[in-house]
Amino acid sequence: MDYVRVSNGNLMGLVIRQSIYTTLISYAGAVIGYVNLLYLFPKFLEPEQVGLLRTIQDAGILLAPFATFGLAQSIFRFYPQLVKDKASEAGFVSLITLLALTGFGIFFIVFKIFETSILSYFETNAKEIIQYASVVLWLTLILLITALLEAYSRSLLKMIFPSLLREVVVRLLLALLVISYFQGYITYNQFIISTVLAYLFCLLLLIGYLYVLKKISFTLNFRILESAKVKSLVIYSSLSFAGTAGMILIGKIDSMMVSGMLGLAANAVYTTAFYMATIIEIPRRAMSQVAMPLIARAFEKNDTADIKTIYLKTAINQFIIGALLFIGIYINLDTIFSLIPRQEIYEAGKWVVIIVGIGKLTDMVFGPSSEIIVLSKYYAFNILLLTLLAAVVIVSNNILIPIYGINGAAIGSALALISFNVLKYFFIWYKLKMQPFNRDSLKVLIIAMLMLGLNLLIPKFSAILPDIIIRSGIITVVFALLIFYSKATPDGNAFLLKQLRKLGITRKN
Secondary structure: OOOOOOOHHHHHHHHHHHHHHHHHHHHHHHHHHHHHHHHHHHHHOOHHHHHHHHHHHHHHHHHHHHHHOOHHHHHHHHHHHHOOOHHHHHHHHHHHHHHHHHHHHHHHHHHHHOHHHHHHOOOOOOHHHHHHHHHHHHHHHHHHHHHHHHHHHHHOOOOHHHHHHHHHHHHHHHHHHHHHHHOOOOOHHHHHHHHHHHHHHHHHHHHHHHHHOOOOOOOOOHHHOOHHHHHHHHHHHHHHHHHHHHHHHHHHHHHHHHHHHHOHHHHHHHHHHHHHHHHHHHHHHHHHHHHHHHHHHHHHOOOHHHHHHHHHHHHHHHHHHHHHHHHHHHHOHHHHHHOOOOHHHHHHHHHHHHHHHHHHHHHHHOOOHHHHHHHOOOHHHHHHHHHHHHHHHHHHHHHHHHHHOHHHHHHHHHHHHHHHHHHHHHHHHHHHOOOOOOHHHHHHHHHHHHHHHHHHHOOOOOOHHHHHHHHHHHHHHHHHHHHHHHOOOHHHHHHHHHHHHHOOOOOOO
16 A cells, blocks of 8 residues: 555455454464463562563553654654655655654653662662663663554554564563573573563564565655644644653553552562453454554544544444453453462452453443544643543552552552543544444443353353353353344444355355
């Protein structure tokens, strides 16, 4: 696809196709991630070592948006406006690169100025993190560049390979590294440094991929870009910086605060449980990656009908998949924890899974509301809201963690997500006259509640794997049948029937 717009007729077809591929990749990555976090890490690493690794990773993820200064969002918004041909594409890539390096330079200076104060937060309960401060900075730079190139790839509607690197390749590398540590081939210090090199390796593969596509080229002639648009890009990046940072703060600051207030071992339990709940949001991430550039193009054409279509259909499909996944985790939670090495340590995170899972499901239910606001002329509202909620999360965690421990961090995270989505819902309804709910949403809610009741009627089997397979199988089949015959998602039904016709199972009427 080169410098063309997606036609209305192909819009949802493109969303569905790429969402399916990226979702499959995400779930393959989730399986590997589950093996890593729920088996390899607990078996081969001490809880404090797991906590240190997760703290370093989350610190890099937390700091990267501060270093990008909102550029990732700007790529989505301004790519359709600035890139018209090969020359303007080279100018766009060069501009983003220059701004990224400038942003990281400013971030690096600020971090060094306040480094002592930042690291002192971990002095009492997680002082091991202090010696890895430089590793965190290198990881931040790698994740910064990766995030920008992934945003650029999604603007090109090239999502599959970047998703494969992020979800599958890096996790396979981490699995190999922890096994290498257990076998004594590398020390723990080398293991930590090698995890950063794994992210660097994936970044280099992404650069190579874009180079092969001939989508990376540079020029010093920025005059080929419309100056007014460039100025708008810089202003938009500066404004969206607070919003992007706020969103990451809401999602990652809890991990940092658990380490600082409760210690690395507690963070190992918390992040392991938190990751178990994040499987619910995988479809949302996949669909949003596809929907965001399409929403940007629709706003560029001022086509509110396309935006409304994406909003409604993405929301209902996310609700269906998210509800099934939440039910699957909830009904098998005790069994899942029994499979984790050192179960007596990690099962303290059961309520974290449930609480965070509710928050993630809520985020699924409301559809791509953040993407719509960020790409509209009302993006400043999202920035203000995220900044306020980030402050609320920090304050609430300071209150809840000392009282409820890791469950307090989970409550703070879930409340932030729920509040954030409710406020976005009313804002979009008021300003853009659209909302993601209809009678189909109520159908899905009723079916989900029925499945929780059905679970109580299924007998408990003493053997672990048969219990998981039979229980999950019954719930999935009944849930799918009820969704299909209730016609909660006409697009999903049409897609399923099309695939069945290809297999010769049904015939076209």
